[in-house]
Amino acid sequence: MSKITVENLVKVFGKKKNQALQMVKEDKTKAEILKATGATVGVNDVSFSVEQGEIFVIMGLSGSGKSTLVRMLNRLIEPTEGSIFIDGENISKMDKKDLRKVRREKLSMVFQNFGLFPHRTILENTEYGLEIQGYSKEDRQQKAEIALENAGLIAFKDQYPNQLSGGMQQRVGLARALANDPEILLMDEAFSALDPLIRRDMQDELLNMQETMNKTLVFITHDLNEALRIGDRIAIMKDGELVQLGTGEEILTNPANEYVEKFVEDVDRAKVIRAENIMTRPTYIEIDHDGPHVALQLMKKEGLSSMVVLDDDRNLQGYVTDKDIVKAVQRKEKSVKDILRKDLPTVDPDTLVSELFDVIQDSSTPVGVVRDGKLLGIIVRSLVISALAKDSEVHE
Amino acid sequence: MEESILDFIPEIPVSDAVESFMDWLTGTFAFLFDSIQSFGKFVMEGMTDLLILIPPVLFILIIAAAAFFASGKKFGLAAFAIVGLWFVQNQGLWEDLMNTITLVIISSLISIVIGVPVGIWMAKSKWANTIITPILDLMQTMPAFVYLIPAVAFFGIGMVPGVFASVIFALPPTVRFTNLGIRQVPEELVEASESFGSTGSQKLFKVELPLAKSTIMAGINQTVMLALSMVVIASMIGAPGLGSEVLSALQRAQVGTGFVSGLSLVILAIVMDRLTQKLTK
Numbered sequence: 001m002s003k004i005t006v007e008n009l010v011k012v013f014g015k016k017k018n019q020a021l022q023m024v025k026e027d028k029t030k031a032e033i034l035k036a037t038g039a040t041v042g043v044n045d046v047s048f049s050v051e052q053g054e055i056f057v058i059m060g061l062s063g064s065g066k067s068t069l070v071r072m073l074n075r076l077i078e079p080t081e082g083s084i085f086i087d088g089e090n091i092s093k094m095d096k097k098d099l100r101k102v103r104r105e106k107l108s109m110v111f112q113n114f115g116l117f118p119h120r121t122i123l124e125n126t127e128y129g130l131e132i133q134g135y136s137k138e139d140r141q142q143k144a145e146i147a148l149e150n151a152g153l154i155a156f157k158d159q160y161p162n163q164l165s166g167g168m169q170q171r172v173g174l175a176r177a178l179a180n181d182p183e184i185l186l187m188d189e190a191f192s193a194l195d196p197l198i199r200r201d202m203q204d205e206l207l208n209m210q211e212t213m214n215k216t217l218v219f220i221t222h223d224l225n226e227a228l229r230i231g232d233r234i235a236i237m238k239d240g241e242l243v244q245l246g247t248g249e250e251i252l253t254n255p256a257n258e259y260v261e262k263f264v265e266d267v268d269r270a271k272v273i274r275a276e277n278i279m280t281r282p283t284y285i286e287i288d289h290d291g292p293h294v295a296l297q298l299m300k301k302e303g304l305s306s307m308v309v310l311d312d313d314r315n316l317q318g319y320v321t322d323k324d325i326v327k328a329v330q331r332k333e334k335s336v337k338d339i340l341r342k343d344l345p346t347v348d349p350d351t352l353v354s355e356l357f358d359v360i361q362d363s364s365t366p367v368g369v370v371r372d373g374k375l376l377g378i379i380v381r382s383l384v385i386s387a388l389a390k391d392s393e394v395h396e
Numbered sequence: 397m398e399e400s401i402l403d404f405i406p407e408i409p410v411s412d413a414v415e416s417f418m419d420w421l422t423g424t425f426a427f428l429f430d431s432i433q434s435f436g437k438f439v440m441e442g443m444t445d446l447l448i449l450i451p452p453v454l455f456i457l458i459i460a461a462a463a464f465f466a467s468g469k470k471f472g473l474a475a476f477a478i479v480g481l482w483f484v485q486n487q488g489l490w491e492d493l494m495n496t497i498t499l500v501i502i503s504s505l506i507s508i509v510i511g512v513p514v515g516i517w518m519a520k521s522k523w524a525n526t527i528i529t530p531i532l533d534l535m536q537t538m539p540a541f542v543y544l545i546p547a548v549a550f551f552g553i554g555m556v557p558g559v560f561a562s563v564i565f566a567l568p569p570t571v572r573f574t575n576l577g578i579r580q581v582p583e584e585l586v587e588a589s590e591s592f593g594s595t596g597s598q599k600l601f602k603v604e605l606p607l608a609k610s611t612i613m614a615g616i617n618q619t620v621m622l623a624l625s626m627v628v629i630a631s632m633i634g635a636p637g638l639g640s641e642v643l644s645a646l647q648r649a650q651v652g653t654g655f656v657s658g659l660s661l662v663i664l665a666i667v668m669d670r671l672t673q674k675l676t677k
Contacts, residue, residue, distance in 0.1 A: 076587050104593035115588035119606045129592040132602070180592070 001088055002049035003184065003216045004056075004073065009046045009082035011068050011240075014039035021081060030239040042068040044240035045082075055210060055217040057231030059224060065240035066220045070186050073218060074107045075099055086184070104133050108177035112189035114169045116161040122148065122172050123157035129180040147179040148172075167198040174206075178213075187219045191226065203230050224263055228252070228272050236260055248272060275356060276349035278387040279369045279377030284308045285336065287317050292328035292336055295320060306365050308375060309340055316368055316375045318342040346370040347379075356384055422549050429550045436556040440498050447494040456481045459667065466674040473670050480663035487656050489638060496627055496637035496664065499555060503562035503623040508616055511567050515574020515612070516600065525575070532568040540565050540629050548633050558626075558635025566622035573615025577608030617672045624665050638664070 012020045020039035023032065030041045043065045050056040060066045071077040073084060075091060084091040086106060094102065108129065109115075116125050126147055130140035148154045151171045161169055170190060177185055191199045207230060210217065221227050227234045228248040235245045236259075244256035252272055255261040283302050285295050287309050299307055299322055309317045317340060324339035333339075345359050346368040356379065360367050366378040422429065447455070456478055464474040484493050518525045543564045547557035581604050589603040605612075631639030638661050645654030 071587075074591055076590055100593040100595065102593075103591060107591070109588070109591040111584050111588060113582075113584055115584045117585060117588070117603060117607075128589075128602070132592060132594045132598045186591075 002085075003052045003054075003087065004050040004218070005083075005085040006049065006073075007047050007083045007085075009043055009069070009072060009084065010080050011042035011065070011072060011077060012039050012080045013042055017080060030241075041065075041240045042077075043072065043079075046237075046240075046242045048235055048242065048245055050216055050218060052216055053214045055219060055230055055232045057219045057221060057227040057234045058237060059221055059227040059231075059234055060237035061222055063239075064237040066222075066237050067188055068240075069237070070188050070218060070220050073186055074103055074109060076109075104129070104180065106183045107186060108180055108182040108184075109186040109188065110170070110173045110177050110190040112192055114161070114166075114173045114193075116169055116172060116176075118161055121158050121160055122153065122164070125161065125172060126157075126176045126179050128176060133180075144175075144179050147175040150178075151175040166194050167202065170194060170202065171205075182215070184216045184218065187217065189220050189222065192221065192223070199226070206230060236263065249277075253277075273353045273387050274349065275347050275351040275353070275367075275369050275379060276376065278353065278383045279349075279379050280383065282308050282366075282368075282375060282378040284310050284375070285320075287311050287336065287340070290336070291334050292325050292339075295325050295336060296322075296329055299325065308344065308366075308368060308378060309336060310375055314374045316344070316346070316370055316373060319344045319365055321365075344368050349376055353384060353387055360384055418546060418549055433551045433556050436551075436559065437554060440502055440555045440559070443502070444494050444498045447497060448491055452481075452485045452490055456485075459671075463667070463671055463674075466671060468674075473667075473674075477667050480667060484660045484663060487660065489641065489657065489660050492636070492638045492641055492657075493660060493664065495555075495635075496624075496639065496661070499558055499562065499627060499630065499635060499637055500620065500623045500664075500668070503559050503566055503626070504616070504620045506559065506563050507567045507570050507619045507623070510563070511570030511615070511619065512574050512612065515571045515615075516578060516605075518571065518575040519578035519604075528571070532571060535564055536568045540626060541632075544629070544633050553634035555635050557633050558630030561630055561633070562623045562626040565626050566619045569618035569622065570612070570615045573618070574608065574612045577611030577615075578604050580611065581607045613672075617669065620668055620672050621665065624661070624668065627661065 010021060010024050012024070014020075014037075016037040016039050020033050020037045020041060023036060024041060024045055027045075028036075030044060033039060033041050046065075046069060048056075058066045058069060068077055072079045073086075073091070075084075075094075079092050082092065086102065089102070091099070091102060117128065120128070123141065123144055127135075127140040127144035130143055135143070145154060145157065148157055151174065153168065153171055153175060156164060156168065156172075161172065164172065170193075173190070191202050194202060203226065206217075219227075219230060231248060233245065233247055234251055236243050236251065236256075238259050244251055244260050246254075249272075251260060252264055255264050283298055283304060285298065285307060288311065295307060299305075304322070306319050306321045308319045311317055319341055320336050320339055321341065324341075325336075328336065328339050344365055344367075345363045347356065347359055347370070349369050349371055351359075351369075356367065360379065360381050366380045368378055369376045450458075459481060460474040460477045463477045464471065467473045481493075484490060514528065518528050540561065543561040544557070547560045551557040551560060585603055585607065586599065589599045594602070627635075627637060627639035628642050629639070631637065631643045634640075638657050641657035642654055642661070645651075645657060
C-alpha cells in the first residue's frame, strides 16, 4: 500500500464552485474556467501516490498550484473535491479531532520562511509540537533537545530565532518537524529562501538524514536542479495540472511536452547524467583468440587509434594502440599480450558527467566504464560534449 | 416655499422609539441596574478610600519608583512624576486626583475585559467583524454627551454612570487593535501552529495572542487615554474628581482654579500614558 495516495484532487477558489468543478471534469484548462466562471482553479484533477521512504518532489513555477497541493495533504487548505489517503485512511473525510491526531502523529511541515515563532526560544520552538500534545515539560524538553542535538544546534537552544542565520533557522524548522517523530515530512519550498551554498548543504544534510531515518518526504520546489538532486520521483505542475511524473532521468530524457522541455533546457545536465547513460558499445578484441591482424582489421574499419582488450568473460585486460599493432603485425606476432597496455582510465557507471570531465581531459584514450572488473562500455570525449548539448540523444 | 414631494412623507418617530425603548429597558431591568449601581458604587468608593489612605508621600514615591524601573532605570519620568504629583497635592486636589484615578482605572479595566475578547471574536469571525465594525464607528463618533443620557437613566448620578459613559467611549481602540493584532500574525506562523495539530485555543494562546501583544497594548494605551479624556464630561453627571473641579470653575468663570485643575489632569495623563507605554513594551 502506498503511504500517500491522492485521487482526483481539485481545489477551486472563488464563487461558482460547482460550475467550475463541472468544467474541471470536462478537462477544461485553468484559463478557460477562469474566463467562464471567474473561479480560480488552484489544483486541477491531480492524482498520484507516494511510497514509504520515498522523496517525492512536486515542482512548478509560482502559481502552478504546488503549495496549494501540499497544504491539502494536511488540510491546511480544504480540498474542493477528491480524496487523500494516508496509510489507507481518508484524510479528506476526517472530522477535526481525527485530523488533529493525524497532524500530531503522522505529518510535520517545514515552511519556506521557516515558520518559527519569534516569541519562543529555539528549544521552545522545537518542543511546540510535543507541548500541544500534552507531554510533560521534562519529556518534551528531552525529546526537543535530542532533535536539536542531531541538528547540531543544541548550543543555541536558549536563543531566539532572530538571533540565528537563515540556514540555522531552517535547521531549527527541520528539527522542530522531526521532534514529533512524524512518518511524513511536508517541505514547502523549505530551502528556497536560503542562499545557494547553504541550500546545497541543506540538501546534502536532508539526503544523509533520509538514509538513516527513512521518512516519507513530499518536497515542494521551483528549482529543477534541486528537484533532480533530491527527488526519487518528480511531479511537474503547471496551471494546477500535473504535466509529468517520473524520475529525474525520465523527465530529462523524455520531456512530456513543450513546457517540461523548456524547464529542462536550463538544467545543468552535467550534474544529472551519468556515465552509463552516455557510454557506447566498445569495439574490442578477445585476448586469447584475437591477434594483431584482427585488431588491425577492426581498427581500420572503425577508424580507431586504440582498442580495448577483454577476456572471455568481458573482464577488462587493457588496451592496444594502432602504432603498437602495426609493429606487431610487421614482427608477425600471434598475440597482443606483449603490446598490451594496462593504464586505461576507468570509471564507475554511476559517475556523473561533471566528474567525467577531469578523467577524460587528461586521457589520450577513451575511458572505460567498469563494474566489478567487467567492461560495460566506453566513453570518448565527443560523447561527453554531446551529452551536454541539450538536443543530444541520450543512450539508455 | 413650494411644497416638495418629501413633505408628504410623515416624520419617522425615531426619537420617540428610542425613548420608549429606553423606558422599557430601565423599567424592566431596574433591579439589574440597581444592583450594578450599588455594587459599582461600593467597589469604586472603596478603591478611592484605599487610595486616599495611602500617605501622599508614599504614593508619589511608589509611582516614581515604578516610573524609574519601567523606563529602564532612567530618571526623566520619575522626576516628572514626583514634581507633578507633588504639585497636585500642593494645590489641595489630592482627593480629586484619587477619584479620577479610580474612574480611569475601573473604566479601562472594564474596557479591556470586554474589548479583548470582542476583538478576538472579530478577528476569527467574518460575520462578527461585519456587524461590530459599524457599532464601533458609532461609539467613537457619537458625541460623548449623548452617552450621558442613558447613563443617568440606568444608574442615576455619580461615579457608576461616569464609568458607564467612559467605557462606551474608551472601548473601541482595544477592540480594534486586538482585532488588527491577531489578523496581522503572519499566515505562515498560523499554518505552522495548525500543522502540528493545535486546537483553536492552543493556537490563540500560544501563538496569536503573544504575537499580537504589542498591538493590543497600543490599543489599551489609547483606551486609558480616552477614559481620561472623559473625566470632565463624566463630571457633568456627578462623577467626582478633577473633572468636577474643572466643571465648577467653568460654571463660576474662575480661570485660575480651572487652569490648576486642568493642569493636574494633564500631569496625570502624561504619567499614565508614559507608564502604560513603558510597562507594555
